[in-house]
Amino acid sequence: MALFRAKDVKQFSDVELQENMDKLRMDLVQHYGKVSAGGATENPGHIRELRRTIARMMTEQNRRRTA
Incomplete structure (x- = not known):
């Protein structure tokens, strides 16, 4: 599975x-x-790296919920 950076994570849809x-x-x-x-x-x-990538994704989810 590929690991994603913050800029990649921001481009994903919620699903x-x-x-x-x-x-x-x-x-x-x-x-x-x-x-x-x-x-x-x-x-x-x-x-x-897996743990960090999951944390990036969780951070983006939380950011979208509050915004």
């Missing part, structure tokens, strides 16, 4: 934003599952 956030959350859960099972992920920095 696209929610769909992409759901996909990223599922990807994050899968990575956490690997780690909790005792395995190592191929790229540990990917978890951090």
